[in-house]
Amino acid sequence: MKIENQVTLEFPSRSANEGFARTAAACFAAQLDPTLEEVNDIKTAVSEAVTNAIVHAYPDTLGKVLVRLRIREGNALEIMVKDWGVGIADVERARTPLFTTGSEERSGMGFTIMESFMDTLKVRSTPGKGTSVTMLRRIARRAVR
Amino acid sequence: MPVTCKEDKRSLTALVAGELDHHGAKTVMEELDRRIDAAQPRELTLDLSGLTFADSSGIAVLLRAHRRMGQVRGAMRVVNTPDQAGKVFRAAGLERIIRFE
């Protein structure tokens, strides 16, 4: 699928950047003419992936988080969120609903939400090296209003 | 203030406003804990009409408040849930545990 447009954001793993990242993704996605519900799905999925990088990848340090947004042929948005943090030993287990290594503030539903709100979700991770999460969401073309 | 509370006899209404993400959830969680402990209400109503965003951090906030209300033998209901937050809560199956009205 051809890349038609792209933007990359890079920021330190501060929680204040969660809101910025999902809003930026929503603004970039606007060129696909999404519905309000589609925009909200994108914001939610980005929030989950970025929060994971902030909370889990760098538990006691500040590290780099990268968000790459691409418009792909066929009116689709590709979102990649990458970190260079602790990584995930067992990705399949991590993706199971309710699985969490976090505190009481976590519910273990992040990956489940990303999966149900996006069309595809790929997770690549190497312990000690980092994690990248790539999601794709097709936006239905609407009749001209 | 992300949480504004009203108390009437033994019923507590908490208006939660703003963004319930990891960045904002902690304050809301702590404030709800404090309010529940102080009021020991029979009923807690969480009014989410002012919520502009929620993700899985919001799920944890609701579950925590629900558990806390169980500890003080009270009931909890959630009202005026915006569409975006509702979709997140449904994806987690929260409606099987918490009363949404």
Ligand SMILES: Nc1ncnc2c1ncn2[C@@H]1O[C@H](COP(=O)(O)OP(=O)(O)OP(=O)(O)O)[C@@H](O)[C@H]1O
């Ligand atoms: N970027 C990451 N780096 C390291 N570990 C991760 C990363 N993302 C996820 N994980 C691991 O996968 C687990 C599951 O992630 P998921 O987002 O589904 O749930 P959670 O973050 O624990 O809770 P919630 O998202 O509901 O707040 C996490 O508890 C953590 O152990």
Ligand SMILES: [Mg+2]
């Ligand atoms: Mg998560």
